[in-house]
Amino acid sequence: MRAKTAEGLVKIQEKPFSIEEAVTKVKAASKGIGAVVTFLGTARDFSKGSVITGLDFEHYPGMAEKKLKDIRERALKNFDIIEMAIVHRTGRIEIGEDIVLIAAASAHRNDAFMACEWAITELKRTTPIWKRETTKSGEVWVSETP
Amino acid sequence: MITVRFFAMLKGLAKAEVKEYNVSGPIRLEELKGMLKKDLPALAGVLDSRSILVSINQEFAAKDAVIKDGDEVGLLPPFSGG
Numbered sequence: 001m002r003a004k005t006a007e008g009l010v011k012i013q014e015k016p017f018s019i020e021e022a023v024t025k026v027k028a029a030s031k032g033i034g035a036v037v038t039f040l041g042t043a044r045d046f047s048k049g050s051v052i053t054g055l056d057f058e059h060y061p062g063m064a065e066k067k068l069k070d071i072r073e074r075a076l077k078n079f080d081i082i083e084m085a086i087v088h089r090t091g092r093i094e095i096g097e098d099i100v101l102i103a104a105a106s107a108h109r110n111d112a113f114m115a116c117e118w119a120i121t122e123l124k125r126t127t128p129i130w131k132r133e134t135t136k137s138g139e140v141w142v143s144e145t146p
Numbered sequence: 147m148i149t150v151r152f153f154a155m156l157k158g159l160a161k162a163e164v165k166e167y168n169v170s171g172p173i174r175l176e177e178l179k180g181m182l183k184k185d186l187p188a189l190a191g192v193l194d195s196r197s198i199l200v201s202i203n204q205e206f207a208a209k210d211a212v213i214k215d216g217d218e219v220g221l222l223p224p225f226s227g228g
Contacts, residue, residue, distance in 0.1 A: 041228050057227065058154055060220055063204035064227075088227060100228050120228055128201070128220070129227025130154035141155040142226040143197070 006069040009084070012059055012129075014091040017101055022085040026105040029083035035109035037116040041100040043093050047142070050135045055093045060128035064088075067127040071119050079115035081106040086119065088129060148178065149218045156198070156221050159188045175200060175211045178219065197224045 009025060011017070023036055043055050072084045085103045093099055102119050106112040123129075131142045148167045152160040167181055183190040192198060200207045201220035213219060 059227070060151070060153060060201075060204070060222070063201060063220065066204060124225065124228040127225060127227050128153065128222050129225060130223065131226040132154070141158070141223065143155065143224045 006072050009086070010065065010068045010072055011087045012065055012068070012090055013087070014089065016098060017087045017089065019098075019101060019103075022087060022101055022103045026083040026085050026103045029105060032107050033082050033105045034107050035112045036103055036105045037109065037112035038104075039100075039102040039116050039120050040098055041120070043095050043097050043099055045095045047133055047135075050133070050137075052095065052133050052135060054095065054134040055099070056132040056134070056139075057088075057090045057093060057099070058130045058132070059088070059090050064128050068123065071122050071126070074122075075104065075115045075119050079104075079106075079118070080108075080111040081115045084115065084119065086123070088123070088127075090129070147215060148173075148213055150178070150182065151218065151220045153221065154223045154226075156189065156192070156223055159192065160186050161188070162186075169213075169215055172212045172214045175207060175209060175213060178213055193221075198222065 026036060027033055045052050068086045072086055075084050081104050083105045087101045089099055102116050104112040104116040133140050133142055148169055150165045152163055157163055179193050183193060199222040202211055202213060202217050
């Protein structure tokens with residue numbers, strides 16, 4: 001059975017997360033799962049023509065978690081998926097490190113693909129999380145999500 | 147007392163993470179913005195930008211929202227998570 005609450009499935013944390021752990025958690029929801037689609041956002045070394053040497057993420061504690069839980073609940077309601085996990089890191093993130101993970105589980109792959117794509121777009125649109133890029137010329141808050 | 151929280155670039159402009167303001171009764175969001183502009187002139191140029199969202203008690207607020215004593219207001223620059 002799908003978890004009634006987002007306990008352990010929706011997290012904002014400083015430390016690196018385990019992709020395998022998140023996938024195992026969503027798979028545990030049902031034996032009827034036939035597909036798990038994951039989106040992994042990672043820290044790249046360039047942005048708008050500048051070399052990026054590191055990232056810092058800040059979030060609105062409480063509200064950001066609430067928005068992520070809301071995304072999971074709406075995904076479960078609006079797509080034919082069985083479970084979803086969302087993990088976002090905060091604080092300093094080095095180039096190449098993982099930033100965000102979304103894992104959507106469903107009986108058939110198409111539903112999980114659609115829910116996963118929707119969830120990351122919704123996360124970028126509605127979740128109070130901000131990225132600061134470190135470049136050679138200083139640190140810049142990124143004001144718009146590409 | 148109303149608690150105002152600043153994030154990302156707004157935190158830099160306000161040179162503060164949190165500010166508290168005493169009010170005698172409920173005030174409109176526009177009034178609070180007026181108080182902020184007076185107290186923190188560096189914010190004057192950006193507070194009315196359509197890209198700055200406002201939350202009240204961690205829920206998105208409308209432009210005509212009313213803020214009561216004890217409320218927590220968040221000033222939210224464009225998000226860039228993910």
